[in-house]
């Protein structure tokens with residue numbers, strides 16, 4: 036039997052400090068044996084690098100989050116860049132644009148995003164993209180700075196998803212695809228070639244049904260994965276195999 040995987044989780048978050056071991060044990064029970072841990076801060080990154088569990092293979096991503104660009108100075112950027120260059124950093128992210136929380140600093144967000152895209156190009160590392168209420172600007176910058184990557188927790192239109200696929204991007208689907216009001220996420224999974232799909236929890240947020248209302252965790256990615264396989268009419272084992280192939284094609288072995 037193929038394993039499940041979580042292509043985007045924050046188990047280095049405070050939300051898991053008290054019971055991380057239980058969370059990791061439930062990953063093993065659910066056969067979620069691969070996970071990409073996303074770090075937005077250097078101390079979270081140090082913590083993430085120390086997380087180990089026999090039977091689980093972790094990858095690591097580091098990036099300046101779009102919501103944090105106001106506090107970023109040159110000295111801090113250099114520290115991020117230094118860590119991104121190291122071998123234990125598998126991906127650059129999550130990086131991108133978020134106009135939902137802050138519309139006043141668009142230019143600064145774009146500048147920091149583009150700089151990290153260029154750095155990823157230079158390092159030959161994939162990017163993990165966060166885009167909220169900013170899909171056109173995200174697209175424009177990615178088109179100008181081609182680098183392989185994934186649109187994490189994709190929540191925009193199926194039409195735009197196809198455009199990102201044309202740029203070479205992967206589309207990662209999170210818990211909302213299982214929610215009762217999920218219509219566009221279902222259109223998205225049908226519009227995107229299955230060899231460009233990924234699944235994720237983005238835990239501790241965006242908990243899938245039937246755990247909605249609880250803290251999210253990597254073992255719950257199974258609910259999202261099963262829902263997508265069912266919607267696409269793909270046998271679960273074949274779907275898992277495909278998702279594993281996609282994950283390794285993007286992030287390496």
Ligand code: NI
Nearest residue numbers: 043073129237
């Ligand atoms: Ni995230």
